Amino acid sequence: MRETTLTFIGTGHFQPAPDNDTASFVLNGHCLIDCGWNAAITMTRYGYTPLDIDRLLITHCHQDHYLGLAGVIFLRHLRENTVDALCQLEIIGPVEDIGRIVELARAYMQVEAFQRLANAKPEVVGVEPGQTIEAGELSIATAPVEHSVQGLAYRIRDERTGVELGFSGDTAYLPELAEHFRGVDVLVYEASWGVEDPEEGTEAGHSGVRQSARIARDAEAGKLYIVHTNRGQQGEILSAAREIFPETYWPEPGMTLHLP
Numbered sequence: 001m002r003e004t005t006l007t008f009i010g011t012g013h014f015q016p017a018p019d020n021d022t023a024s025f026v027l028n029g030h031c032l033i034d035c036g037w038n039a040a041i042t043m044t045r046y047g048y049t050p051l052d053i054d055r056l057l058i059t060h061c062h063q064d065h066y067l068g069l070a071g072v073i074f075l076r077h078l079r080e081n082t083v084d085a086l087c088q089l090e091i092i093g094p095v096e097d098i099g100r101i102v103e104l105a106r107a108y109m110q111v112e113a114f115q116r117l118a119n120a121k122p123e124v125v126g127v128e129p130g131q132t133i134e135a136g137e138l139s140i141a142t143a144p145v146e147h148s149v150q151g152l153a154y155r156i157r158d159e160r161t162g163v164e165l166g167f168s169g170d171t172a173y174l175p176e177l178a179e180h181f182r183g184v185d186v187l188v189y190e191a192s193w194g195v196e197d198p199e200e201g202t203e204a205g206h207s208g209v210r211q212s213a214r215i216a217r218d219a220e221a222g223k224l225y226i227v228h229t230n231r232g233q234q235g236e237i238l239s240a241a242r243e244i245f246p247e248t249y250w251p252e253p254g255m256t257l258h259l260p
C-alpha cells in the first residue's frame with residue numbers, strides 16, 4: 001500500500017542537544033525539509049542518507065534551519081561512488097536569500113579547488129511566498145510568514161496518497177496561516193515562546209504554543225506536532241495546546257508517521 005512517511009530528524013530550538021538536532025524533517029525518504037546543524041549525520045541515525053535526498057526545502061535562511069547544508073552537499077559528494085547514479089539535488093527556498101546561502105555553502109567548501117565538488121552543483125529554486133511549485137510526487141504551496149527574514153510556510157500534498165502536510169517554519173501568530181493550512185492531515189508548527197503569549201503581529205517573530213494551537217484549530221487540521229520549543233517545558237506546553245486543540249502531539253526525534 002502506498003503511504004506518505006514523515007520522520008522527525010530534529011525538532012530542537014535554535015541549538016541542537018546531543019540527542020536532538022534543530023529543524024530537519026524527512027518526507028517520503030527523499031525530501032528534506034529544513035537542514036539543522038548536523039542533518040547529514042543525524043539523518044543516518046534514523047536510516048536515511050543524504051545520497052537519497054533529491055529535494056531540500058528551506059523554510060527560511062536562519063542558521064538553525066540551514067547550517068547543515070554544507071554537510072549534506074559534501075557527504076553526497078564524498079559517497080557518490082557508492083551509488084550507481086547520484087540523484088540531482090534541488091534546493092528550494094525563499095527567493096530573497098536561498099541563492100546566496102547555497103553559494104556561500106559552496107564557497108565554504110572551496111569548490112574552486114575541488115573540481116568534482118564544483119561539478120556537483122545543486123539546482124536552486126528561489127520561491128516567492130504565495131508561489132506554488134510541483135516537485136515529483138509533491139505539490140507545494142507556499143505562504144508568507146511573519147518573521148525577521150523572508151520565510152515560506154509550506155503546504156505539501158503527496159499526490160500519490162492525497163495526504164497533506166503543513167510546516168510553519170518560524171513565524172509570529174498570523175491568522176491567515178489557518179487558511180493556508182486548512183484541512184491538512186498533519187501540521188508541524190513552531191512554538192518558540194512556549195506557554196508565553198507574545199503579542200500578535202509584533203516583532204515577536206515567533207509563536208507561543210496557544211497561538212500555534214489556535215492556527216491548528218482554525219485550520220481544522222488533523223494533528224498538530226509542536227517543534228522548535230523548550231523541551232524542558234513539555235508538560236506545560238502540551239496541556240496549554242490541548243486546551244485549545246486536543247489533537248496536539250510532541251514528536252520525539254526519530255519518530256516516523258505513516259500516513260494516512
Ligand SMILES: [Zn+2]
Pocket residue numbers: 060062147170
Ligand atoms: Zn528563524
Ligand SMILES: [Zn+2]
Pocket residue numbers: 014062064065170228
Ligand atoms: Zn528557527
